[in-house]
Amino acid sequence: AQKITQTQPGMFVQEKEAVTLDCTYDTSDQSYGLFWYKQPSSGEMIFLIYQGSYDEQNATEGRYSLNFQKARKSANLVISASQLGDSAMYFCAMRELHTGTASKLTFGTGTRLQVTL
Amino acid sequence: ETGVTQTPRHLVMGMTNKKSLKCEQHLGHNAMYWYKQSAKKPLELMFVYNFKEQTENNSVPSRFSPECPNSSHLFLHLHTLQPEDSALYLCASSQGNFEKLFFGSGTQLSVL
Numbered sequence: 001a002q003k004i005t006q007t008q009p010g011m012f013v014q015e016k017e018a019v020t021l022d023c024t025y026d027t028s029d030q031s032y033g034l035f036w037y038k039q040p041s042s043g044e045m046i047f048l049i050y051q052g053s054y055d056e057q058n059a060t061e062g063r064y065s066l067n068f069q070k071a072r073k074s075a076n077l078v079i080s081a082s083q084l085g086d087s088a089m090y091f092c093a094m095r096e097l098h099t100g101t102a103s104k105l106t107f108g109t110g111t112r113l114q115v116t117l
Numbered sequence: 118e119t120g121v122t123q124t125p126r127h128l129v130m131g132m133t134n135k136k137s138l139k140c141e142q143h144l145g146h147n148a149m150y151w152y153k154q155s156a157k158k159p160l161e162l163m164f165v166y167n168f169k170e171q172t173e174n175n176s177v178p179s180r181f182s183p184e185c186p187n188s189s190h191l192f193l194h195l196h197t198l199q200p201e202d203s204a205l206y207l208c209a210s211s212q213g214n215f216e217k218l219f220f221g222s223g224t225q226l227s228v229l
Contacts, residue, residue, distance in 0.1 A: 004159070035217060043205060044119060045220035091160070104150075104173065105218060107160040 003027065004092050004108035011113050013082045020067070021077040021111045023092030029053075032096045034075040035105060036066065039089040048090075051075060082115045089113075120144040123208050123221035130198065131229050138193040138224045140208030146219070147212060149191040151183060154205040154223070166191060198228045 005024045013019035025034065036048040051059045051066045059066045067076040079086055089112050093105040121142045130136050142149065151163040165173035166185040180202075182194040191208055205225050209218040 037220075043207075043223040043225070045207065045209070045218075046119070047217050047219070050217060093160075104162055104165060105160075106162075109157065109159050 003106045004094055006092055006108035006111050008111045009109070011111055012116060013079075013113065014116055015084060016081055018078060018080045019082055019113065021079070021090050021092075021113065023075045023077065023108060025073050025075060025092070025094050027073075027094065027096055029096045032094055034066070034068070035093040035095070036064070036075075036077045037091045037093060037107075038086075039091060039110070041088070045091070049077065079113075084115050084117075087113060087115045119219045119221065121208060121210055121219050121221035123206075123224050125224055126222065127225045127227075129227045129229060130195070132198060132200075134198075135194070135196040137195065138206055138208075138226075140191040140193075140221055142189055142191075142208075142210040142219070144210060144219060145212070146210035147188050148210060149185060149188070150209040150211075150218065151191065151193055152207040152209060152220075154207055156204075160207070164193075195226075198226075200228050202226065203228045 003026050032053045034051045037045045038048050039045050049059050049061045049064045049066050051068045058068050063080045065078045089110045091110045092108045095105050124139045148167045150165050153161045162175050163177045164183045169185050180197050184192040205223045207223045208221045211218050
């Protein structure tokens with residue numbers, strides 16, 4: 001069963017507007033971590049933001065915030081004040097903390113965000 | 118610049134060739150990973166090394182052979198690949214068991 005679902009293959013947003021990228025996940029574990037990565041055309045995966053399952057507050061990193069709704073198993077990424085440089089693929093990922101020896105992430109299929117003038 | 122360097126950036130090879138992908142991390146991390154990224158599919162974890170020991174082989178065909186001589190270097194040796202192996206191969210590293218991954222820019226592999 002797919003563990004990370006990103007239902008939006010592509011999104012458009014106007015510069016300076018906010019955009020929400022959806023992510024739902026499936027796990028039976030109580031302890032897990034959720035990540036968002038950005039992949040520009042250069043190919044490199046850039047870490048954006050992290051939310052732990054026990055974190056009380058929604059994570060924020062500059063213009064990025066994570067709308068974490070544990071009961072719904074959703075971890076949507078909100079980008080405020082979009083910039084042209086935000087155009088990229090965005091991946092949601094989950095780490096289940098019982099996996100043991102090293103940090104294995106399961107990724108979604110990604111959302112391609114295009115920021116327009 | 119994430120501190121993870123992959124070479125080459127692009128590679129074209131025939132099905133009978135032998136080539137190697139190289140990854141080097143300058144972050145002092147103890148875990149390194151190979152991921153495969155195919156079009157329209159989620160990233161697939163291939164191998165995990167923790168303190169130079171392989172801790173995960175995600176049912177990867179034997180035509181892919183990883184090597185981790187030390188905590189800073191990771192190789193992926195390729196031989197007799199198939200056209201469906203064409204993909205972006207991403208290397209990553211992390212510090213500790215539960216830390217975020219730092220990725221390289223990847224090697225775009227085309228198998229003819």
